[in-house]
Amino acid sequence: MKKMLQLLKEKGYKRASLGVNKENYAVCMYKNVGFEIIGDGADETEYLMVCDLT
Template sequence: MDYTIRNIRETEYKILSDFLYEAIFIPKGVKAPPKDIINKPELQVYISDFGKHSGDYCLVAESDKKIVGAVWVRIMNDYGHVDNETPSFAISLFPEYRNHGIGTALMKSMIDLLKTEKYKQASLAVQKTNYAVNMYKNVGFEITDENEEEYIMICKL
């Protein structure tokens, strides 16, 4: 599958709403929540006023002139929050573009960008049953904490 990874354009920020919804892990056999779930404050923290804060970075994967995936980071008080100097990751792809290596490429590209920006580490939270746990480990994240449902993972940069 041909794709390119590039910085998101300010005019494209609105697409982060779609990718925020796609980032919600839905276990097999569980009905997907309604799309308006992303309006909850604990989810809006990922995209509200994106690009207006220091530490907001987003890369997108584009295939056939269509954005098919996004990885973005910001320093926020989210599920994976570690401290006020550690950006938290969010990533998702439209379903038909998953399992083609695009997510891994997006993650590696964002890690490289954060290194260039002199961050020391990055974090994320992921449900224990999410298939992406292994991909996060493969790109350098390690489990540093957990609760009943989620792992908190950190990547040293």
């Protein structure tokens, strides 16, 4: 995940986003690499998360 975010940054992306099920253990991993929860995703079972790459 860190390598992917670095590659996106090198290519000029300002941020990355993803949707993840609220019960998925990966939520903690995403937080650890810089993603923040900004709200619910497509439905109330998902988080919408964003990582600032600047």
